[in-house]
Amino acid sequence: MPEIKICGLSTPETLDAALAAGADWIGLVHFPRSPRHVGLETARALARRAGTRAGRVLLLVDPDDATLDAAVAAADPDLIQLHGRESPERVAAIRARAGRPVMKALGVAVRADLDGVAAYAAVADRLLLDAKAPPGAALPGGNGVAFDWALLAGVALPPGWMLSGGLSPETVAEAVARTGARAVDVSSGVESAPGVKDPVRIAAFVARLRAGASAPLSGTAPAV
Numbered sequence: 001m002p003e004i005k006i007c008g009l010s011t012p013e014t015l016d017a018a019l020a021a022g023a024d025w026i027g028l029v030h031f032p033r034s035p036r037h038v039g040l041e042t043a044r045a046l047a048r049r050a051g052t053r054a055g056r057v058l059l060l061v062d063p064d065d066a067t068l069d070a071a072v073a074a075a076d077p078d079l080i081q082l083h084g085r086e087s088p089e090r091v092a093a094i095r096a097r098a099g100r101p102v103m104k105a106l107g108v109a110v111r112a113d114l115d116g117v118a119a120y121a122a123v124a125d126r127l128l129l130d131a132k133a134p135p136g137a138a139l140p141g142g143n144g145v146a147f148d149w150a151l152l153a154g155v156a157l158p159p160g161w162m163l164s165g166g167l168s169p170e171t172v173a174e175a176v177a178r179t180g181a182r183a184v185d186v187s188s189g190v191e192s193a194p195g196v197k198d199p200v201r202i203a204a205f206v207a208r209l210r211a212g213a214s215a216p217l218s219g220t221a222p223a224v
């Protein structure tokens with residue numbers, strides 16, 4: 001059964017909904033331009049509320065060291081998601097400075113976008129394959145758009161890679177079946193409006209996977 005991450009939680013009620021549904025990971029976005037942004041005190045409170053009931057993911061975008069230090073101290077994350085233009089060297093430096101595992105997001109629109117997989121896999125604990133932000137988008141992620149899953153055909157992906165980008169209760173089972181993903185991440189697809197999580201859709205998303213989506217055991221995506 002795939003691991004499930006619900007990203008962009010910003011209220012106690014929707015955090016509780018994700019935990020009650022059985023999410024494996026909860027994501028807190030610390031990026032002021034985002035409608036899902038949580039400040040340091042909210043991040044601290046939500047992280048404490050989650051406790052050990054799910055892994056706590058702190059999402060940052062090209063953080064400087066001061067932002068990294070403050071956000072890590074507040075959110076006490078189990079995993080730091082880097083969703084900007086961080087180079088492999090910067091990913092390694094952030095991982096060393098924070099002393100926490102790191103998941104690097106890679107935006108995918110064309111096959112060449114996967115050329116960086118090996119370099120990032122060498123320095124990050126996990127990779128997140130997300131849709132590349134559309135031209136002119138205000139945010140580098142959380143845009144609710146999918147990429148062409150067929151681009152993953154035959155690509156050697158490291159164990160623990162996670163699929164995201166436009167997933168929803170309606171599409172996630174097909175996405176898992178077609179890509180072999182053993183971990184998935186969703187934000188927009190479980191919202192009623194940008195930044196407004198919907199407990200019913202969160203429950204539906206988790207239930208759709210728990211109902212029987214299957215995935216192969218290999219870390220390499222199958223032909224799709």
Ligand SMILES: O=C(O)c1ccccc1NCC(=O)[C@H](O)[C@H](O)COP(=O)(O)O
Pocket residue numbers: 007008029031034035036037059061083130139140141142143144145164165166167185186187188189
């Ligand atoms: O959610 C945001 O507002 C956000 C802002 C800046 C960088 C990343 C952001 N979100 C990332 C995610 O929520 C997910 O990891 C991923 O992009 C999937 O999002 P969605 O397509 O909305 O399900």
